[in-house]
Amino acid sequence: MHEMLAGQAVDAELTQLSQARPGDRGVIVDVRADHAGGHGVDVHELERRLLEFGFVEGAAFEIIHQGLIGADPIAVRLDDMRVALRRRDAEDVWVRLDPK
Amino acid sequence: MSESALQPARVALVGNPNTGKTALFNALTGSRQKVANYAGVTVERKEGFITTAAGRSLSILDLPGTYSLRARSPDEAVTRDAVLGRLAGEAEPDVVVAVADATNLRLVLRLILELKAVGRPMVLALNMYDIAQRQGLRIDLEGLQRELGCPIVTTVATRKRGIAELTAKVDELVATGAISTTNVWHEPSAAEIRGAHREAQRILKAYVRPPEHPDTFTGKVDAVLLHPVAGLAILFALLFVMFQAVFAWATPLMDGIDAAFLWLGAAVGQALPDGLIKDFISDGVIAGVGSVLVFLPQILILFFFIILLEDFGYMARAAFLMDRIMGGAGLHGRAFIPLLSSFACAIPGIMAARVIDQKRDRMTTILVAPLMTCSARIPVYTLIISAFIPNETVGPGLNLQGLVMFGLYAAGILSALAVSFVIRKVFWRGAVEPFLMELPTYKLPSVESVFRNLLLRAQIFLNRAGRIILPLMVAVWVLSTFPGPPPGATEPAIDYSFAGMIGQAIQPLFAPIGFNWQMVVALIPGFAAREVAVAALGTVYAVGDAEANVGALGARLAQHWSLATGLSFLAWYIFAPQCAATLGVVKRETNSWAWTGVMFAYMTTLAYLASFTVYHLAVALGGG
Numbered sequence: 001m002h003e004m005l006a007g008q009a010v011d012a013e014l015t016q017l018s019q020a021r022p023g024d025r026g027v028i029v030d031v032r033a034d035h036a037g038g039h040g041v042d043v044h045e046l047e048r049r050l051l052e053f054g055f056v057e058g059a060a061f062e063i064i065h066q067g068l069i070g071a072d073p074i075a076v077r078l079d080d081m082r083v084a085l086r087r088r089d090a091e092d093v094w095v096r097l098d099p100k
Numbered sequence: 101m102s103e104s105a106l107q108p109a110r111v112a113l114v115g116n117p118n119t120g121k122t123a124l125f126n127a128l129t130g131s132r133q134k135v136a137n138y139a140g141v142t143v144e145r146k147e148g149f150i151t152t153a154a155g156r157s158l159s160i161l162d163l164p165g166t167y168s169l170r171a172r173s174p175d176e177a178v179t180r181d182a183v184l185g186r187l188a189g190e191a192e193p194d195v196v197v198a199v200a201d202a203t204n205l206r207l208v209l210r211l212i213l214e215l216k217a218v219g220r221p222m223v224l225a226l227n228m229y230d231i232a233q234r235q236g237l238r239i240d241l242e243g244l245q246r247e248l249g250c251p252i253v254t255t256v257a258t259r260k261r262g263i264a265e266l267t268a269k270v271d272e273l274v275a276t277g278a279i280s281t282t283n284v285w286h287e288p289s290a291a292e293i294r295g296a297h298r299e300a301q302r303i304l305k306a307y308v309r310p311p312e313h314p315d316t317f318t319g320k321v322d323a324v325l326l327h328p329v330a331g332l333a334i335l336f337a338l339l340f341v342m343f344q345a346v347f348a349w350a351t352p353l354m355d356g357i358d359a360a361f362l363w364l365g366a367a368v369g370q371a372l373p374d375g376l377i378k379d380f381i382s383d384g385v386i387a388g389v390g391s392v393l394v395f396l397p398q399i400l401i402l403f404f405f406i407i408l409l410e411d412f413g414y415m416a417r418a419a420f421l422m423d424r425i426m427g428g429a430g431l432h433g434r435a436f437i438p439l440l441s442s443f444a445c446a447i448p449g450i451m452a453a454r455v456i457d458q459k460r461d462r463m464t465t466i467l468v469a470p471l472m473t474c475s476a477r478i479p480v481y482t483l484i485i486s487a488f489i490p491n492e493t494v495g496p497g498l499n500l501q502g503l504v505m506f507g508l509y510a511a512g513i514l515s516a517l518a519v520s521f522v523i524r525k526v527f528w529r530g531a532v533e534p535f536l537m538e539l540p541t542y543k544l545p546s547v548e549s550v551f552r553n554l555l556l557r558a559q560i561f562l563n564r565a566g567r568i569i570l571p572l573m574v575a576v577w578v579l580s581t582f583p584g585p586p587p588g589a590t591e592p593a594i595d596y597s598f599a600g601m602i603g604q605a606i607q608p609l610f611a612p613i614g615f616n617w618q619m620v621v622a623l624i625p626g627f628a629a630r631e632v633a634v635a636a637l638g639t640v641y642a643v644g645d646a647e648a649n650v651g652a653l654g655a656r657l658a659q660h661w662s663l664a665t666g667l668s669f670l671a672w673y674i675f676a677p678q679c680a681a682t683l684g685v686v687k688r689e690t691n692s693w694a695w696t697g698v699m700f701a702y703m704t705t706l707a708y709l710a711s712f713t714v715y716h717l718a719v720a721l722g723g724g
Contacts, residue, residue: 048288053167054206054207056297064326065322067424070424072424073420073424073535079206080203081206083537084419084537088532
């Protein structure tokens with residue numbers, strides 16, 4: 001699924017999870033940690049961590065909460081669990097939002 | 101009986117965090133537990149012993165929770181190495197018990213697939229099965245068992261259900277000599293993790309029917325507790341109650357311990373003939389042990405709250421709420437708990453930093469934890485404030501002494517934030533590690549597990565106190581006792597001792613910050629525990645029982661010190677690098693003398709600079 005969708009990541013209808021607001025729902029389409037630098041770990045490590053916490057292609061999500069300052073971090077419901085992450089780490093997760 | 105028959109079979113519990121693994125461990129082993137450390141690392145090794153219905157003895161190891169054998173924190177590395185049989189002095193487990201939260205199977209299925217690759221005989225314990233049933237979650241146990249190729253037992257650890265069945269299954273695996281397959285585990289690549297997710301998804305779809313009544317409780321509670329404004333307000337209210345408890349509830353207990361040790365010291369003093377042995381036992385050993393034990397009530401009360409909130413599932417929420425606030429200074433949201441503990445004592449705080457899985461964030465947290473005003477500084481602050489700060493009202497409900505105390509706490513917190521900011525810029529070159537954290541389902545904490553855990557904390561603290569702090573107290577006693585005063589000496593004995601000599605020799609170094617040699621001498625025993633400086637000042641200024649007699653000592657200090665000197669001493673104690681127990685724990689936790697050295701150096705430098713600034717400012721303003 002990843003291989004199939006990777007080419008469409010630039011699709012206009014895809015957004016980064018980091019752009020999503022509380023209440024937004026959708027499906028994760030592509031997880032690829034390729035934006036340069038700034039992370040304390042290399043991009044492949046970030047990708048593996050995201051995957052290990054369940055940010056994997058095909059997973060349904062909903063943004064349930066966000067922090068007070070800078071609307072950061074965000075709490076995401078992923079299938080049947082909840083995960084918190086910072087928006088900067090969520091930049092690597094591309095999603096398709098459900099129409100409102 | 102042969103040697104091998106006496107050797108219990110080794111069983112390891114492995115699972116995701118928050119699956120009730122420790123509850124299961126407690127249900128299995130009851131009170132027959134032993135807590136130690138793994139060789140070379142400071143991760144707690146929890147082992148329990150049981151005899152199965154068939155009469156076989158099992159040793160059960162409770163391994164730290166993890167999402168993957170691809171370990172990221174020291175705790176997780178222990179789990180990986182224990183399962184793979186790579187730990188020094190530990191054989192690989194005979195049976196692995198994979199513990200899963202039956203209501204949250206997705207991630208644990210991936211861990212189970214990794215465990216299968218390791219190839220040890222395995223049993224899957226589907227814990228919290230009652231909640232799964234209540235939610236109407238249907239699991240095809242037969243099918244899942246076939247699919248995973250390992251027996252499955254359903255358990256409710258908190259009610260001790262399924263425990264006998266679990267031990268019977270383990271016993272069966274050991275008895276039939278279930279053969280391990282070759283270990284083909286390796287660190288999974290991103291593609292392999294994706295593959296495992298697909299596999300887990302396929303298994304879930306085939307054998308698990310989603311709940312008819314999914315849990316809505318957690319969502320409802322989170323709507324309040326994670327609310328950007330209300331959530332923070334509740335967090336701060338909780339903190340306020342916690343601090344109130346730590347300082348108010350602990351006082352009678354601490355006074356009691358203090359009195360008990362004074363009594364014990366006096367009793368021993370009367371029973372033994374005068375001389376070095378008596379001094380050693382009553383001043384060195386008993387007073388030394390007492391000065392550490394006195395913090396036990398505060399540490400237990402603090403841990404009571406921490407364990408309760410952790411078991412309820414709140415701590416991850418606190419980390420979520422605080423992440424951005426602390427992130428500005430380069431700290432991880434999870435650093436919140438360790439830093440909070442450090443207000444009682446930096447030692448449990450530094451140990452609690454293990455929950456941070458990123459090495460850099462963990463190091464930063466450890467390095468700044470001692471800047472939180474620990475309770476050992478309170479006696480020193482109280483003494484100096486009462487001696488030099490007038491007890492007057494400066495505004496509605498504002499007392500000058502209280503204001504100074506508040507200022508000292510605030511100075512500690514602000515400097516911790518500033519230091520972590522600098523550490524990130526200097527050592528980590530601005531790199532920020534990812535912050536990913538599961539927000540577990542809320543659960544009612546079990547009274548039994550809270551108290552068992554609390555007992556464990558007490559045990560660990562006492563153990564450490566005995567092994568690190570006691571020898572130090574003895575060393576300090578030796579330094580301040582030998583050589584004895586010459587006949588006809590007029591000054592207190594400590595003046596003639598090694599501590600006295602060292603104090604006088606290095607006093608010129610401290611002259612620029614306004615310290616006289618008596619203060620420097622007092623700093624030396626303060627190395628064993630910060631508050632011992634009060635007793636030491638009492639000794640050099642010949643005020644008997646200084647800790648109980650703060651008023652008399654304060655009056656004496658006010659005669660001998662200038663206001664600038666008093667303030668400079670306070671500024672020194674905001675940073676107070678000289679706590680040997682903290683340095684010892686930092687060495688053990690970081691496994692590096694270099695980091696320990698960095699901490700000591702930066703704290704000493706800050707202490708000196710702060711005292712220098714405060715002293716000269718005060719002199720310039722006429723306080724000299």
